[in-house]
Amino acid sequence: MSGPIRRPGSENATRPVGGTEYSWCRAVPGGTGITVIALLLRQPPDMRNLQNALEKLHNYHPILRSKLRFDAPTNTFSFLTLPPLAASHVQIQTFNSSSTAEILRSTDDLSGEPHRIILEHELNNNTWTDPERWIDGEASVFFVSLYDLGDGECDSRRCVVTFRLHTAACDRTAAVTLLRDFLEAVTAEGDGGAAEEKAEEISPAIEDLIPTGKANKPFWARGMDVLGYSLNALRFSNLDFVEAESPKESQVVRMQMNRDETRKLVASLLLHECDGRGMKLWAAIAAAGMISAHSSKNLPEKQREKYAVVTLMDCRPILEPPLISKDFGFYHSGILHTHDLTEEETLWDLAERLNSSFTTLKNSDKHFTDMPDLNFLMCKAIENPRLTPSSSLRTALISVFEDPVFDASTGQVLRDKGVEDYLGCSSVHGVGPSIAVFDTMRDGCLDCMCVYPSPLHSRDQMQGLVQSMKAILLDT
Structure with a gap:
């Protein structure tokens, strides 16, 4: 049982992981349970628009702005959910055309689709390898990267946007919803869109x-x-x-x-x-x-x-x-x-x-x-x-x-x-x-x-x- 959500004196909320979530927390350090979505875009996105869309997702889906907390003495995990304002800025890791080309050359499948090769690269980019080395015992569950394919003119150069998530926080159904909400939010005008409504806490464990x-x-x-x-x-x-x-x-x-x-x-x-x-x-x-x-x-x-x-x-x-x-x-x-x-x-x-x-x-x-x-x-x-x-x-x-x-x-x-x-x-x-x-x-x-x-x-x-x-x- 994951137990009730605890709210400390701050606006943060925590709850222990459930049994299934715990098994994913144990599996991910070895390499199983890293969920990735890769989008091949016709041209680079407007960075401000991209940032706003991601912040809407953070507001609507609190588990995306959560951190996994590892307690070494008890070997236990919990979700620490930050309030929207504390986690409003989503970090986007960017790779220029040279860095992306190096990744594309590193595969044993040189004829593969570039976004499929980048997907593989992200599947093996394991942020959660050693919980005992997490910063202050905490690790984010959601990472965003932008890869420049450098295969066209400046106004039509393709790129790949990737979302990498810890599977304890995002199963396949949630990943599909994330993709659809993102596409709605990134094309919405002003503050509207699918991610406008705010959710205050993560759902209980299964x-x-x-x-x-x-x-x-x-x-x-x-x-x-x-x-x-x-x-x-x-x-x-x-x-x-x-x-x-x-x-x-x-x-x-x-x-x-x-x-x-x-x-x-x-x-x-x-x-x-x-x-x-x-x-x-x-x-x-x-x-x-x-x-x-x-x-x-x-x-x-x-x-x-x-x-x-x-x-x-x-x-x-x-x-x-x-x-x-x-x-x-x-x-x-x-x-x-x-x-x-x-x-x-x-x-x-x-x-x-x-x-x-x-x-x-x-x-x-x-x-x-x-x-x-x-x-x-x-x-x-x-x-x-x-x-x-x-x-x-x-x-x-x-x-x-x-x-x-x-x-x-x-x-x-x-x-x-x-x-x-x-x-x-x-x-x-x-x-x-x-x-x-x-x-x-x-x-x-x-x-x-x-x-x-x-x-x-x-x-x-x-x-x-x-x-x-x-x-x-x-x-x-």
Whole structure:
């Protein structure tokens, strides 16, 4: 339990982090849980307008102006929220064209999109590496950078704006809201816009909002489940590791489908409903990832392997009281489920099994009852990496979201605001899956950011896996 918010004599407000937030505070120093949004702009923004827009976001979303506070003697974390006036000036780190060019040259993918390379750079820029070295035991949760691409005339030179956040303060739903509020605020005149209204304090932790009775589990059952998760993890199969000893970083491969390809996939989803329940996109993506990984090993035809999938769901609508997308924080929960696979498996048979398994577990409130178990095991894996295969800290083959982000405004509306493209995802190289999929439906086109730990997996390996996934999804 995170407990109530305490208000000291000043206008600052503090509250201890909840259990899920604490697990992210433990994971981020190792490199998992850094959320980044990168916007490719047609030309540099007006700095005063940019500053005003960011200050509006600070006013509306208090967690953005919060600091994580670490207490070394007790090894605990809390959020310290500053009043709007005390945190009104947002620092923007700027990189000129020379500095940006050096970053773009440092990648092993010289043909990659520049804003995707900068996104990778930001995913591995870890402000939170060592809490014991934070200034006065505190660290901000929100950072903004501006990169000059230097690839055009002064009046049309492209640039990249990035937002980097601690995932304990911002899950995927909050990141999407942040992007939309920013675009509204940066184009608003005067003091209007989406961020005009002020919120005074951050929302409680997810554990404090679980409906009564939904998280109940007998002590013996919790112990058995933790033991079961631990023993089963030793039997999970993984995508082959390329280099398990070297320090890791997060890299990204992008999987895109055009409108016709997306329509074909959606039609297949509708055709393969599971017992009258709609087949969801995540199940098809996860099934394609499992089949691709299994096929890449060239195993005997009948050899069976067990793979773990984590399906993440936004719990805001089912909390008590319900929250909305403008309530910032981490309010997702994951359900871990495992499935056996052979070379004979077909996409839609496996997707139906995944979809049915998740639905059953969700109906049993596993996203609430197992939340402390999975948080505990995540922290134990961080403390004891040797408990995972090759000390890789891999806890599943793939993680996916129950629902994609739907964005019907990507086209002309964004172009009118000077945004050519945007990307968003979180890092995974500390502890987590071999591949984390962040999927978006943009103007009827599927766009997936696939994040993986390198050099545990190589770019060539993951590009091949993602290409295979796309081919499997469209081979219907």
